[in-house]
């Protein structure tokens with residue numbers, strides 16, 4: 001960018017900004033109600049498309065006018081499909097509705113839009129302060145969140161660049177372009193921003209190294225490979241507000257002197273891919289960036305669809321994959337900032353890292369530093385899944401404790417079950433027990449406890465979860481996702497899996513735990529890349545905190561949580577079983593349930609596959625199906641000889 | 644020339660070469676499987692050539708570190724040997740130990756490493772996993788024995804050197820990873836027939852011409 005053009009650039013952007021504001025104003029001033037429907041993958045999976053059709057059809061039938069705005073995801077997965085209705089002439093503030101099925105959509109049109117009755121029983125809360133309806137921010141799920149990255153997610157149309165600009169979007173890029181490269185890097189350094197892709201490397205430092213690196217060409221890559229099972233933060237952000245990520249990439253590119261920016265998105269995320277592609281072409285059309293002299297800033301954007309290998313999220317494997325090779329990590333150093341894509345200096349940052357950048361440039365490093373924890377400023381985004389009442393995406397200031405996140409913000413454990421453990425950081429992370437609930441969520445506290453921040457996957461587990469089985473699950477995952485290049489990861493993880501397999505099947509032997517431990521430590525020390533170096537973490541942490549559970553499996557052939565099928569049995573408590581009732585019989589997929597002589601029920605252990613369906617089917621007032629471990633604790637009930 | 648100290652012995656090495664090469668050139672053996680002299684970016688994948696270098700917290704792969712003046716290296720610490728023995732046992736847990744019938748017998752680096760590290764060729768407590776079938780014979784000229792192969796990748800490296808675009812690659816993922824050849828049509832052409840560099844380089848005779856499968 002030629003500095004002489006700066007005043008002209010500001011002027012040109014002002015015209016675009018004015019246009020965006022005018023469009024928004026026109027929308028707001030049209031007396032029509034606005035219906036915002038969450039249409040990210042999660043909303044669509046919950047039926048948002050059908051909900052939208054129902055709104056459209058009912059509006060037609062009722063001959064009513066309203067503007068339907070598809071938006072991204074607001075993060076409240078438990079409430080999908082989410083709809084916000086802004087109906088100013090009704091006198092009500094914008095209202096947040098949860099689980100809006102097509103039927104509910106129809107009712108809302110008829111009652112609220114036509115009749116003025118907002119159907120309070122379906123309202124979660126109001127989106128603005130008012131004196132009629134409690135505000136959503138009265139709930140801890142809303143009040144304890146702090147949204148920097150996801151602030152606009154679910155509130156703007158991700159496929160309309162003007163929506164983003166009207167909310168202040170791209171102002172940070174324009175501001176950045178009036179600063180020098182060093183000024184931007186200094187600001188990011190001062191903000192203390194750490195990479196959200198897992199390791200927490202200081203972003204300002206990375207950018208500084210890339211700027212100083214010699215190269216004819218430089219690249220910026222946004223890492224949206226997101227392969228952790230159960231994690232979907234990056235997908236949601238790209239689907240809900242792709243421009244914020246592009247703006248971060250553009251600022252980064254300017255700061256380090258890159259001429260190409262690539263979004264590496266896994267191809268299993270077709271909606272994210274489509275919205276990023278749309279966003280790029282819209283921004284280029286407005287001349288915000290683009291090749292040659294047309295843009296404010298000369299940069300070429302593109303999207304690369306990865307084939308969905310977990311290991312391709314590792315930065316050196318990601319580069320291999322971009323170069324058209326098999327995604328196998330290579331030794332570091334050299335780091336990508338020195339020698340990256342096609343040998344050129346390359347900055348690779350996570351989606352959330354890049355999406356944090358515009359706000360830092362806009363509001364300043366000090367503002368960002370004041371949020372979160374001392375060594376981990378800013379916010380953390382988790383996809384909290386598993387046994388919680390309100391699963392979904394949560395953005396909290398760093399430093400909030402695990403307890404606050406799980407129990408206050410996400411509503412705790414459902415079905416009156418007890419908390420057992422929380423798995424943080426996906427297959428590279430660890431399982432922490434209840435003793436660690438007071439741990440603040442930040443990079444250093446979590447790794448101190450043996451888990452890790454990872455990229456934001458969090459699985460909450462209740463008392464019915466077997467920790468050996470959980471460790472087995474994650475090792476099975478990493479074993480399958482290993483690239484096969486280095487000895488420790490390729491072969492070592494398989495042996496870990498062998499041992500865990502045996503233990504969960506009741507074939508554990510003395511010495512297994514010692515072998516697990518020593519092999520796990522060797523794999524950590526000996527592996528080439530982060531995948532192998534962290535793959536043993538779920539084993540090591542569960543061995544540390546739940547060793548007795550492993551021992552029960554090996555020594556007593558007992559699964560304390562009653563989860564390992566080989567080690568459990570179902571039986572019917574004849575004192576409780578109701579004569580003549582056969583609720584369980586039809587539920588059994590293998591016809592293992594028989595009728596005893598006195599017309600009660602028994603389970604044929606030789607046929608039972610331990611699916612637990614009978615337990616679910618048994619009427620609550622009888623509650624006669626029992627699960628025991630080890631299986632030989634089940635009383636033997638003879639099947640009557642058929643005549 | 645740079646001067647470094649390895650196991651309390653001062654050695655000289657050419658500028659720019661790796662610690663591994665420097666040691667090997669001076670008669671100090673470090674177990675290694677995937678490194679080829681002169682490689683500019685070694686795969687660092689066999690995870691055998693660990694050494695400890697003063698100033699580094701953990702053992703490092705000596706093929707990936709350049710030898711520098713004044714560097715202090717130990718090739719035989721307990722930690723280094725521990726990692727090497729584990730790596731070796733892991734490799735042996737997927738290796739068909741049938742030395743008597745193997746064409747690599749007596750010149751096999753695995754045998755040499757077993758003697759050097761004083762570990763048996765059996766994988767100890769680890770379960771043995773062998774692939775089935777134990778030979779891939781789709782290539783018109785070459786047979787591939789996955790249960791001999793330790794995936795050092797030297798064959799792919801020389802193939803790329805010779806032909807630019809290699810005719811072979813790692814295939815499948817994780818534990819199932821094997822070496823595999825691209826499109827049969829190309830393979831029977833003169834390029835393979837006249838080259839066979841992959842056969843010469845394979846240290847464990849996992850890649851052999853069809854007629855030398857058993858020696």
Ligand SMILES: Cc1cc2nc3c(=O)[nH]c(=O)nc-3n(C[C@H](O)[C@H](O)[C@H](O)COP(=O)(O)O)c2cc1C
Nearest residue numbers: 195196197223225226313314315349350353530531
């Ligand atoms: C096995 C493995 C998988 C990874 N997957 C991802 C991923 O999906 N997304 C990501 O941003 N970083 C991932 N990383 C981390 C990247 O290598 C890299 O550190 C990160 O993208 C840097 O961005 P940041 O500095 O913004 O965190 C992974 C690392 C490993 C070892």
